[in-house]
Amino acid sequence: MTCRSVLTIIFLLISNLLFANENNERELSQYSFGALTTEDGLPTNGVLNIYQTRDKYLWLSTYNGLVRYNGESMYIINQGNTEGLTTHAFTVMLETKSARWFGTQAGLVKYSNHQWKVFTEKEGLIHNEIKKIVEDRNGNLWIGTPEGLCYFDIKQQKFITAGIPPILKNASISDLLLDKAGKLWVGTEAKGLFKYAIDDKKFDYVNKKIKNINALVVDQKENLWIGGDNFLKRLNKEFELSVFEAMNKLPSKHVTALYEDSKGAIWIGTEKGVARYFNRSISSFSRNKEINKHVVCSIVEDHEGNYWIGTYQHGAYRLNMGQFVSYGVQQGVTGKFVYSIAQGESKDEILLATNNGITVYKDKTKTFSPHWYNPKLKTRNLKDILVDSKKNIWIASKKGLTKVDRHQKATHYTKLDGLGNIYARFTFEDSFGNIWVGTIDGLSLLKQDGHFKTFTTKDGLANNFILSIFEDSRRRLWISTKSGITIYEEGKFHNFMKEHGLNSELVFKVTEDHKGVIWFGTNNGIFRFEEDKVFSYHRKIEGEVTSAFNIIEDQENNLLWVGCNVGVYTLDIDELDQVYAGKLDKAQLKLYSTKDGMKSKSVMANGKSLVRDNGHIWFHTYDGVSIVDCNNIKTDKIPPxxxxxxxxxxxxxxxxxxxxxxxxxxxxxxxxxxxxxxxxxxxxxxxxxxxxxxxxxxxxxxxxxxxxxxxxxxxxxxxxxxxxxxxxxxxxxxxxxxxxxxxxxxxRLEVQVLFTLAFFLVLFVVYRWRVRRFKLREVKLEMKVTERTREIYEKSEELQQQSEELQQQAEELQQQRDYLSETNDLISERNDELNAKNVEVSELIEQVRSINSDMKRKNKRMTDSIRYAKTMQFALLPSAKKLQRAFAEHFIIFKPKDIVSGDFYWMTIPEDNTTFVASVDCTGHGVPGGFMSMLGISILNKIIKEHKEYDTVEILTKLNASIIDYLQQENSDIDDGMDLALLKVVADGKGETEVTFTGAKSTVYFYKTKEDQLISLKGDNISIGGRSKKKKEKKFTSHSIQLQEGDKIYLSTDGYIDQNNKFRKKIGKKLFEDILSGTSKLEMSKQKEQLEYLLQRHQGEEDQRDDITVIGFKL
Known part of the structure; x- marks a missing residue:
């Protein structure tokens, strides 16, 4: 038997031993329970001491190492991983302002400034085995060992025994305690009890008669509690000694540990369990008969109100007063399984239907007791109980239905009385006073003559197996069956599921809130019915729990309380309304379970809870009842x-x-x-x-x-x-x-200042050089101007001479003008001839325009056909809803080069836990590629859906053969084919996923979140069809990989990788892998944006080279 199983048995067999308790404190058996054992990571189940440090870590001292616990994980400190340690056996711990001190079986260990140091007998320690450490007001450490008492002087950094009374130097010290006055109490095994004044170096109290002391504690009233072998005593301020009056109520008289909590309760550890003494009341947590020893070594209360108990052989366990109070067999409930809870004949009475008869709870006495009718029951294994408006009690079971009236007269009903089946599961009274009974074979209604009329599927029920009945404010009956909901209204049944599309057939409970909204609790979460439409909250609740066995409205706190298979959770109605209105993505869920006081983490799927007038909700569970006070919902105000x-x-x-x-x-x-x-x-x-x-x-x-x-x-x-x-x-x-x-x-600043000064110095030098050059150029320019003036004067004389020559040439030009006039008349005649020809050209242009218009019409028809082909192609691709069902987080980049794509992606889900995904690159693009993609989709669907072939190698082999046959490639020159990556994703439902990959000239990428690593697998270097068309028997191989929840998978055709930029440089496989690795930590939607952005930045104004497809999804 494992230690966890043993501790569970211990908890279930807790016994309570009570005095009169006016404050009604919760018993230990009603505390939430948790255990830490070797199964949770402890190096051994012997926990000798528990201590909480200022940083809120919990430290557990064991014989096999020191354990630091943060509530979720453990870090073990031992010789193997810590330099300076000389032992694995830790016994006790103390934290001071400057250091942490640990008692071991091989000396005193100090941890300070991230260094470990060991003090042993060589350094003056009186004995290497440390049993207890306390710090006095001077900061000195008093150390108890089996060979006596000494102290460690902090200032001198040495051990001192001088001044300590001889009787304590030679005594086996079992416990040390420093009281409020700074006096040291010393408990020994054989020498007695001592109160030692440290400053005065004298005894204030000595009692040598008390032997075998194991534990000491001083309470808030300054009483000293002394626990030892077969005794527990108290010493008051006047040194009057008394024996604890309730020794016979303890699990054992052998007291091993004592502790006072923040409320003033005394916790008593024994060799057979732990007890708590408060307000003259004892509650015990005792051992099980199968355990030979259950010695409590240490007790401590942490800053969050948890109580931690370290045991000698069974690890450590945690007790906590949670939000819920639970009552079970230990408190008087007659059966462990509670199926139904009902208000009794009076307001202060509650009735419970259990697997062992009826239990009655009375508010006045705060007790549970068996009902008087139990001996007369046909069977004690009950399914439901109801007290109707006439104070009749209706009891449903597998043996029929029983009515007990106010005069204690009982009437039993079976099939002979009209019940649909002797197995009665649910009873209900409607607003007209009618009694309805749900059976496994129909819904029965009690008639005036005392017989039942039964309705079945023939009358309109969705199924004859009745789960529950509810009446809304419009007096409609909502009847939950194994095949959905049927509504009974105005004497007629009609199927709600078919009318409104509620996609969960198993509806456990229906309820209505104060605003008239109908809520459904199903095996697929919660749904709401409002404005004549059903709204699902599936995947719209953070931390969603699938099941919802019953739903209860808490109008005071504006919450829904939902019982489920892992406890009870609450949802804020305002948040649910915002999700319904589209203003919020997800509502927040808060889950309560065994950590919060529930004995069982599961609420019964088919039964009745109860909401009382005082705001208490009673939940029926597999281990008694769990009650929550809606008027006093605790919130954890202590941050981590x-x-x-x-x-x-x-x-x-x-x-x-x-x-x-x-x-x-x-x-x-x-x-x-x-x-x-x-x-x-x-x-x-x-x-x-x-x-x-x-x-x-x-x-x-x-x-x-x-x-x-x-x-x-x-x-x-x-x-x-x-x-x-x-x-x-x-x-x-x-x-x-x-x-x-x-x-x-x-x-560096000084370097940048030097660089700046140097820069401006260079600018100044350049400026001076440029000014000097401009001045030199100015002098040269003046000289050139003088020379140019002289040249202009000489040119002026030449121009005068040229003017006279031009006058003569003008006369010659007049003669030529007369000749051109004659030529112009000739051109006019030719122009008339050209006009005639122009008419003929215009007619030809009109003919060309007509032909062009006809071509445009034909081109539009062709384009429309191609666009229709695109529509057909997109219709064959997986829908967004289908993709969302398979992978809640995913992205798809699908960019055809032309209207129709030669790429396509494909997915099918042949089984609940199995999904096939593929990305495919067909030969060419545009219309030819589009035809190939439609052919590929059709063949893949046929292979998997019709032929039920799930082996990835066989799928690709058959796809190859089919392409060759369809295109008759063995007897033709058709060279079309496709490259393909095919994945088979199989989830085990526990966070593990196996992915099988088979590829044809393709690569798949896996990103492992925990390892922060991108892995690529390359498929076979052969295509489907194409150049290898003569070889039908291509040999494909498969690769398998185990992935965890949160890991990611990426598929891509070569379009993204082969896209070039303006320098004709491709993105390439290496850069593509770097992009995936660099963005893999982002959300899938953000990663898609980054991939598209980087592609556009690389491509620039260049044309798209090929069809592009990239797929990513998160497990």
């Missing part, structure tokens, strides 16, 4: 603590625990790892962080518990990290990490 536990730069861990952290210069990757500590609800911790000097706003952390920054500019930074719990209680003061990013040589 946050610890920065690791800082790495470029993959190398650096010490971040000094006063100021220096980050080296250059291009760096800074990673800051952190964790939160919550011992109550670690699963509810969420984080946000901000790097002051870089981030403008706080960043909501999403998993990983780390913040990553790259290439930060050189300057001072402050990293802030904060954490909140499930009730959004956040740290008031975020944890800080201050650091400085050093500058490179060229980034």
């Amino acid at each position: 603590t946050v610890i920065i536990n690791k800082v790495t730069v470029n993959g190398r861990t650096i010490d971040h625990r000094g006063d100021h952290l220096e980050i080296p210069e250059g291009n760096t990757r800074l990673e800051i790892a952190y964790e939160g500590v919550s011992l109550l609800h670690p699963e509810g911790i969420h984080y946000k962080y901000k790097l002051e000097g870089f981030d403008k706003d706080w960043i909501e952390a999403e998993g990983g518990k780390r913040a990553i920054y790259t290439n930060l500019p050189p300057k001072e930074y402050t990293f802030l990290i904060s954490a909140g719990n499930q009730d959004n209680a956040w740290l008031e003061n975020p944890v800080k990490l201050e650091f400085n990013k050093r500058a490179t040589f060229y980034e």
